[in-house]
Amino acid sequence: MSGPRPVVLSGPSGAGKSTLLKRLMKEYEGVFGFSVSHTTRNLRPGEENGKGLNCLPMLLGATLLPVADVLSSETSKDYHFVTREKMQEGIDKGEFIENAEFSGNMYGTSKSSIEDVQAQNLICILDVDIQGVKNIKKTDLNPIYISIQPPSMEILEKRLRDRQTETEDSLQKRLEAARIDMELSKEPGVFDLVIINDDLEEAYEKLKSVLIEEIEKVQDAKN
Numbered sequence: 001m002s003g004p005r006p007v008v009l010s011g012p013s014g015a016g017k018s019t020l021l022k023r024l025m026k027e028y029e030g031v032f033g034f035s036v037s038h039t040t041r042n043l044r045p046g047e048e049n050g051k052g053l054n055c056l057p058m059l060l061g062a063t064l065l066p067v068a069d070v071l072s073s074e075t076s077k078d079y080h081f082v083t084r085e086k087m088q089e090g091i092d093k094g095e096f097i098e099n100a101e102f103s104g105n106m107y108g109t110s111k112s113s114i115e116d117v118q119a120q121n122l123i124c125i126l127d128v129d130i131q132g133v134k135n136i137k138k139t140d141l142n143p144i145y146i147s148i149q150p151p152s153m154e155i156l157e158k159r160l161r162d163r164q165t166e167t168e169d170s171l172q173k174r175l176e177a178a179r180i181d182m183e184l185s186k187e188p189g190v191f192d193l194v195i196i197n198d199d200l201e202e203a204y205e206k207l208k209s210v211l212i213e214e215i216e217k218v219q220d221a222k223n
């Protein structure tokens with residue numbers, strides 16, 4: 001595939017992927033495009049179907065929402081929310097490059113979600129779980145793999161509880177998945193970089209420093 005190298009962000013639910021990502025997309029507007037996944041999970045307050053961050057200018061034009069309001073909506077994520085039937089149909093038709101079951105719901109990256117971003121010559125960002133990482137490694141996408149990790153299980157649990165997006169059941173499932181994720185991410189060669197998200201500023205600076213070369217390539221191509 002041509003164009004800038006995509007970036008896969010992974011790591012336990014609650015580790016801070018969306019927080020870092022939103023910041024990056026805000027600082028480098030017009031450089032990144034988010035690959036909007038499909039999921040069968042329920043919508044959180046503030047979430048809307050298929051409202052990708054890369055659609056932000058369009059969205060703002062349509063609704064006149066201030067940028068700060070949209071980006072500070074910390075818990076809302078960008079997905080195509082679908083039924084299991086619809087998702088399975090897409091998988092059967094070969095429309096997904098990867099899909100996985102996480103915390104009782106289906107998640108997946110459609111080929112078109114990546115193509116939409118790459119067609120604009122933007123750095124395509126994918127936020128996927130560890131199963132997604134393993135499956136993307138079997139494709140020809142060739143992204144930079146970055147894992148965002150919490151400083152400890154205790155801090156992760158606190159962040160997830162404070163976020164107030166989960167039921168006790170989904171929280172426990174996320175913590176269980178986090179234990180597995182934290183083990184697997186230690187395996188050598190899985191990730192190009194593992195960032196411990198303790199201090200947010202430090203974690204953000206690390207993320208930026210590993211991506212700066214690709215960012216500058218996109219910026220140069222525009223000028």
Ligand SMILES: Nc1nc2c(ncn2[C@@H]2O[C@H](COP(=O)(O)OP(=O)(O)O)[C@@H](O)[C@H]2O)c(=O)[nH]1
Pocket residue numbers: 010011012013014037038041077098099100102107108109127128129130131132133174
């Ligand atoms: N394999 C895979 N995982 C995904 C995809 N989209 C999101 N995920 C992962 O699914 C998990 C749950 O995401 P979500 O329901 O948004 O909850 P949150 O991460 O706790 O905010 C996270 O680990 C995401 O990285 C996808 O398309 N494929």
Ligand SMILES: Nc1ncnc2c1ncn2[C@@H]1O[C@H](COP(=O)(O)OP(=O)(O)O)[C@@H](O)[C@H]1O
Pocket residue numbers: 011012013014015016017018019020074075159160162163197198199200201203
């Ligand atoms: N470095 C940090 N210190 C304290 N809280 C953080 C930090 N990074 C993220 N958070 C908070 O932790 C929660 C989980 O972060 P989030 O970005 O939603 O994680 P993920 O997208 O990986 O599931 C959010 O409420 C967020 O504001």
